Amino acid sequence: MTHLSRAQLQQDLCYINGQWTGAEQTIPVHNPATGEQITSVPLLKEVETRLAIEAAHAAGEAWAATSPKQRAGLLRRWFDLIIEHTEELAQLLTEEMGKPIAEARSEIAYGAAYVEWFAEEAKRINGDLIPDGQASRIFTVVKQPVGVVAAITPWNFPSAMLARKLAPALAAGCTVVAKPAEQTPLSALALAKLAEIAGLPAGVINIVTGDPVAIGRELCSNALVRKITFTGSTNVGKLLIRQSADTVKRLSMELGGNAPFIVFDDADLELAVTGAMNSKFRNAGQTCVCANRLYVHASVYNQFVEKLTDRVRKLRVGNGAEDVDIGPLIDSRAVAKAASHVRDAVAKGATVLVGGGVHSLGENFFEPTVIRDVTAQMLVTQEETFGPVAPVVRFEDEADVIRQANATEFGLAGYFYSSNHARAWRVARALECGMVGINTGLISSEVMPFGGIKQSGFGREGSHYGIDDYLIIKSLCHGDLN
Numbered sequence: 001m002t003h004l005s006r007a008q009l010q011q012d013l014c015y016i017n018g019q020w021t022g023a024e025q026t027i028p029v030h031n032p033a034t035g036e037q038i039t040s041v042p043l044l045k046e047v048e049t050r051l052a053i054e055a056a057h058a059a060g061e062a063w064a065a066t067s068p069k070q071r072a073g074l075l076r077r078w079f080d081l082i083i084e085h086t087e088e089l090a091q092l093l094t095e096e097m098g099k100p101i102a103e104a105r106s107e108i109a110y111g112a113a114y115v116e117w118f119a120e121e122a123k124r125i126n127g128d129l130i131p132d133g134q135a136s137r138i139f140t141v142v143k144q145p146v147g148v149v150a151a152i153t154p155w156n157f158p159s160a161m162l163a164r165k166l167a168p169a170l171a172a173g174c175t176v177v178a179k180p181a182e183q184t185p186l187s188a189l190a191l192a193k194l195a196e197i198a199g200l201p202a203g204v205i206n207i208v209t210g211d212p213v214a215i216g217r218e219l220c221s222n223a224l225v226r227k228i229t230f231t232g233s234t235n236v237g238k239l240l241i242r243q244s245a246d247t248v249k250r251l252s253m254e255l256g257g258n259a260p261f262i263v264f265d266d267a268d269l270e271l272a273v274t275g276a277m278n279s280k281f282r283n284a285g286q287t288c289v290c291a292n293r294l295y296v297h298a299s300v301y302n303q304f305v306e307k308l309t310d311r312v313r314k315l316r317v318g319n320g321a322e323d324v325d326i327g328p329l330i331d332s333r334a335v336a337k338a339a340s341h342v343r344d345a346v347a348k349g350a351t352v353l354v355g356g357g358v359h360s361l362g363e364n365f366f367e368p369t370v371i372r373d374v375t376a377q378m379l380v381t382q383e384e385t386f387g388p389v390a391p392v393v394r395f396e397d398e399a400d401v402i403r404q405a406n407a408t409e410f411g412l413a414g415y416f417y418s419s420n421h422a423r424a425w426r427v428a429r430a431l432e433c434g435m436v437g438i439n440t441g442l443i444s445s446e447v448m449p450f451g452g453i454k455q456s457g458f459g460r461e462g463s464h465y466g467i468d469d470y471l472i473i474k475s476l477c478h479g480d481l482n
């Protein structure tokens with residue numbers, strides 16, 4: 001196969017039933033760093049979504065009947081193509097989403113790792129044999145694909161979040177209709193192009209772009225769709241849950257977070273500052289798992305804040321296509337939210353040590369910010385900022401900081417730094433969240449079960465647990481065995 005260029009990977013049409021399909025109306029896709037329009041993609045609504053669902057349903061029987069080895073082979077080929085096109089996919093991703101090109105390359109590798117992982121897991125969908133009290137009976141448990149899956153993915157990781165959903169679904173024998181975020185459809189369409197070249201049959205992957213409300217409503221209400229997997233805000237997640245009630249679908253929800261990041265007095269401070277930088281400023285703070293509230297013990301507070309501020313001051317902001325650390329935020333609304341959190345904190349007594357406002361580069365850029373003397377009364381600790389703002393709260397004792405950390409409706413990720421083994425075990429268990437980073441600010445990996453509790457959602461992605469959400473368990477009772 002000839003290597004596709006970035007231009008050849010850019011698809012401006014939807015992918016339905018193996019056909020690249022347009023629509024009369026389109027929606028523009030912009031580069032958030034420059035404001036320029038990159039292209040436009042079809043504005044699909046209910047009718048076209050229904051066609052995609054029907055295509056996925058029609059392809060389902062044959063796909064489910066393929067052997068795990070066949071599915072593994074196709075996924076493996078897709079993985080190889082993604083890796084081979086890392087640079088082109090990363091360029092496309094940076095252009096439509098804004099993140100620095102180095103982070104975009106990491107995201108492509110991260111997403112590809114899920115494809116590789118689930119290519120392997122496809123061969124390990126094992127059942128059970130369960131003996132019964134009666135000698136004449138035995139039970140077997142078989143696992144079968146759920147059926148048609150609808151995957152709704154966010155703009156902050158437009159490539160990896162799609163790969164993380166498509167790979168286990170396809171490995172399990174499900175077919176998929178995916179709807180990428182309106183801001184970032186190109187990464188999804190490029191992945192579909194590579195899947196087509198890899199030989200995935202028509203109808204197995206379908207990508208619809210367009211009106212999120214109309215597409216979401218059809219995906220949730222159509223009885224042919226047996227599962228919804230969603231990554232995005234808690235508010236949209238709740239709407240999808242409500243809309244799916246009438247057809248009683250399987251659901252996986254990876255929703256918002258408000259991660260605490262705790263630095264105890266026995267922490268290695270250098271390590272903790274590096275962890276805070278990694279967790280807080282990855283993707284300009286636009287990750288669901290990023291540190292949203294930093295709690296630092298009073299005895300090391302000033303030292304930590306000083307070191308963090310020094311590091312943040314050195315961050316290079318600019319167009320993600322250049323050699324920078326922080327790109328634009330997704331749009332000016334995201335900038336306005338970060339700015340409002342800083343304003344609210346200052347009005348309530350906090351002090352900005354660096355940054356704090358809209359960057360001179362333009363309305364989509366926000367200055368990397370550190371704020372000290374932050375309290376629980378401020379919006380910046382109560383809501384997900386989703387921007388490059390590090391608010392630092394002072395605390396005195398372990399029980400109190402755990403209480404503060406858990407005082408949120410969210411429960412996705414949490415982090416803490418301590419060199420005390422017993423404390424590490426105690427705090428890790430006490431934090432109310434689905435994932436905990438202990439002496440690290442970077443937790444994501446395809447081998448780890450990713451997901452939250454409380455209003456951060458349910459279901460797990462990645463790891464050997466990640467395929468379960470795409471499988472039904474069927475019990476077979478074998479009688480008359482004497």
Ligand code: SIN
Nearest residue numbers: 157286287288289444
């Ligand atoms: C997210 O922000 O939802 C995903 C972050 C990750 O997978 O690391």
